Amino acid sequence: MDGDSSSTLAGGISPPAHAQGCVLGLDVGGTGMKGAVLDHGMRPLETLRRPTPRADGPLAVVDAIADTLLTLNAMASERALPVHHAGVVVPGIVDDDLRQAVWSANIGWRDLPLATLLEKRTGLRVALGHDVRAGGLAEHALGAARGARNVLFVAIGTGIAAALVCDGKPISSGGYAGELGHVVVESGGRPCACGSAGCLETVASATAVAAAYTARAGRTVTGAADVAALAVQGDPVARAVWQQAADGLADALATAATLLAPETIVLGGGLAEAGELLLAPLRAGLEERLTFQRRPSLVRAELGDWAGCLGAGLVGWRAAGHNPTSQLTGVPAP
Ligand SMILES: [Zn+2]
Incomplete structure (x- = not known):
């Protein structure tokens, strides 16, 4: 003390x-x-x-x-x-x-x-x-987004949700802001727990990544970390599932970058523990999708x-x- x-x-x-x-x-x-x-x-x-x-x-x-x-x-x-x-x-x-x-x-x-x-x-x-x-708020004040005035923090775990800081102020909108996981990235895609279909959560949450691998490879994995490890080892199904998740995330982040122009996007939650395995294809995906928009820097959360x-x-x-x-x-x- x-x-x-x-x-x-x-x-x-x-x-x-x-x-x-x-x-x-x-x-x-x-x-x-x-x-x-x-x-x-x-x-x-x-x-x-x-x-x-x-x-x-x-x-x-x-x-x-x-x-x-x-x-x-x-x-x-x-x-x-x-x-x-x-x-x-x-x-x-x-x-x-x-x-x-x-x-x-x-x-x-x-x-x-x-x-x-x-x-x-x-x-x-x-x-x-x-x-x-x-x-x-914590990543903005104490962690990976210190000093930035416009920040998008994305937590990717069993679900996906985001926090917004615009011009230094956290945005809440009565509690409804930041539901990035329910941006539709696959029209007519899989049903989502929210009642819609093809939401980002159905493609890129840790749960969705593990379920997609199990369905396509016919063998059960315990979680997204297993899929990440298999992708590193060169397993083609794991690589395809991982790329699909990265593509969905890149679509949603490109939309967010266009609307909110964050300087920094901080990725947290279980899936972000894959580090560059997630960040590298996301950076490439954003680079492909953005034209005139401010390029956000993509970083991993620091506070775990x-x-x-x-x-x-x-x-x-x-x-x-x-x-x-x-x-x-x-x-x-x-
Ligand atoms: Zn949804």
Whole structure:
């Protein structure tokens, strides 16, 4: 834990209140939760991981979130740190301003006033956010997109979602912005869980890549990482499936580049762990598709699976009236 910054302030000026406390950041995923106690410089002082009891229903998940916040709060108390706010980020459609978890297919809640419920349960002040937007916020403030004003962060895992930063501001649009996974890239393609067909998610999510390989090769793989490894070994079916995913992503990113003109596109989530195996064909695909548009630089996310939790911390600090971004020079992921 770093020292109290009040010691650096001369002339009897009181240090800002935030310098003496912390926030709690909690990223709630479909399978697990990651939490942290974060100081005003976004250093993680304590971290924890817990399972999300999704199978027990949405109310059990709310209970588990409240319990986890209380555990983090106890960790902060042991360090004698006042907690200014808790930032909680969840998947699905999230209206940050209305403080509602509008919808999540994954967890099963609908129009849930989650921030208010958690405040009643914990006595903490709670700010609500969206997991992928929070991840984008963290990559923008602390990670691969530091210093850029226009950023597209794309998380490619079981699903695909994006976070947008335009002219330095995160874009939410009532929680509906950033659904890149449901841009149609194959007209008349496979049915998507959203009710449409041929969405990017049906071609390029980690789930889709593994399923496409299994269907075409007639042999089951455990995940997209297996397909990536087979592609590196020269397996022709794996290479074709991988290229198809890269083509779908390039189509969607070219559309995004035309509409939003990001300087930096950050790729995160499980599929991005393939590194250059994904980035190289995507760069080539974008180069083929773009003509006059600003060429975005394509980079891999830096914060790994802690991006959402760190983003939750940023959501908490901003709700507490403190923006740590301006003073950060890079914070290591926990
Ligand atoms: Zn869809």
